[in-house]
Amino acid sequence: MLHNDPIAALTPQVVEWRHHIHANPELGFQEYETARFVADKLRTFGLDAVHEGIGGTGVVGVLRGRPGVRAIGLRAELDALPVLEKTGLPYASKKDGVMHACGHDGHIAMLLGAAKLLADNRAFDGTVCFIFQPAEENEGGAMRMIEDGLFERFPVEAVYAVHNWPGLPLGKIAARAGSMMAAVDTFELNFEGTGAHAAMPQLGDDPVLAAGAFVQAVQRIVSRSVDPEMALVVSITQIHGGNVGNIVPGKVWLQGTCRFFEPTLSDHCESLIGDIAQGIASAHALTAKLAYKKGYPPLVNTSAATDRAVQAATAVVGREQVETAFNPSLGCEDFAYMVREAGGCYALVGAGAVRPGEGLHGDRYVFNDAIVPTVLRYFVTLVEQTLSDAERLSARSRRISRGS
Structure with a gap:
């Protein structure tokens, strides 16, 4: 001292x-x-x-x-x-x-x-x-x-x-x-259809499968839609669906975040996340509802x-x-x-x-x-x-x- x-x-x-x-x-x-x-x-x-x-x-x-x-x-x-x-x-x-x-x-x-x-x-x-x-x-x-x-x-x-x-x-x-810190956007996504008994899945739709497909497909935004030298992270942070072990749920909810420095990536991510979600929903005979929120700027x-x-x-x-x-x-x-x-x-x-x-x-x-x-x-x-x-x-x- x-x-x-x-x-x-x-x-x-x-x-x-x-x-x-x-x-x-x-x-x-x-x-x-x-x-x-x-x-x-x-x-x-x-x-x-x-x-x-x-x-x-x-x-x-x-x-x-x-x-x-x-x-x-x-x-x-x-x-x-x-x-x-x-x-x-x-x-x-x-x-x-x-x-x-x-x-x-x-x-x-x-x-x-x-x-x-x-x-x-x-x-x-x-x-x-x-x-x-x-x-x-x-x-x-x-x-x-x-x-x-x-x-x-x-x-x-x-x-x-x-x-x-x-x-x-x-x-x-x-x-x-x-740039010192990134911008952040958040999104919530619902896949919704008809539930069914787990032993008879053909009687309903399966939003769990859709959610799994979305988690993988959404990463193409980072790997295939932007310059590899441009910083972008898309992360899925929550997935919720169902409450018992023998029923395929009728709804699955996901939450995620996008982080970037280039402000134009906000609209880019919102557009592609929506397109991917709608495409997967269509392929699984489901509906998809996206809520995309623009957050803190860089x-x-x-x-x-x-x-x-x-x-x-x-x-x-x-x-x-x-x-x-x-x-x-x-x-x-x-x-x-x-x-x-x-x-x-x-x-x-x-x-x-x-x-x-x-x-x-x-x-x-x-x-x-x-x-x-x-x-x-x-x-x-x-x-x-x-x-x-x-x-x-x-x-x-x-x-x-x-x-x-």
Whole structure:
């Protein structure tokens, strides 16, 4: 520990906040106690304003430093997942079937820590907006906040976020300009016909056979309808049909997801999934009904914000520990809406090695508290570098040199 290092001194308290949040998880748009905890903390830190109820349960804290017209946003997610925790931790979830299995508890606590550090010092010019958004996992809480006037009420030149990343070596920070996370669409499909006794299948139709044929045939979208160098994943995630062992059911329901970076693949997948489903239904004398839902867009980091993020990360962990050349993830993230609206950068923070069942969304996932001081330093450095007097004067000099 560095002598009189405020980040090192604050880290144990940030970890304590995380453990409290972890023990009391709440699902999307139900994060009432979590939002209250966040708002109360922000007020005790002495922020200039704390706004609640944005986009449902969202919270925005506003902190002003030295005089300046510029503003940036820092964002964390409030929601947990419908997962039954099996970690055995002393601070494990107190709610059966609800768990912070993605690390949002850590993201909340670290952003609170950054807010306290910056409020204690205010060594920056302009404004920082601390954005705590609801319902990242499935319900699109970022878009709800935007629709509720997030960036009209709190205009920023860019918004930044981090995500802990099991599997990335501990101590590394990864950020790339351009595509960072994939778009995601989901679909539901019903094959329906006439059920029959399992011993007399000729008296009915068999949607189970149709479902099996569809699972195989739908993969031709990836293997035969797009350029092999174009990233696309089509996965079937659920199949349900029947409830007894001696009856062929009259209906089978399937659910799946499509992940991609190229936005035109959304319409492409919807069209071909529908064609394949109808063709298989016709061949099996069934009806098919498809419900295709377009989800989060791809998360595309903007160049200027990524440059600033990399500069801050380099100051914190050293250039050799900052990754900028890597393949984007086919995971999805509704922070994409905020970056699309305001520009920004999403960075991954290495959480170290991970074993089966202990990764993101696993029931034995454990957030690595060792990353806390790194992220605190990253956020503080990012704000102080971006909203610096030198940067403001440099921008003014450039305007003067252009004669503007």
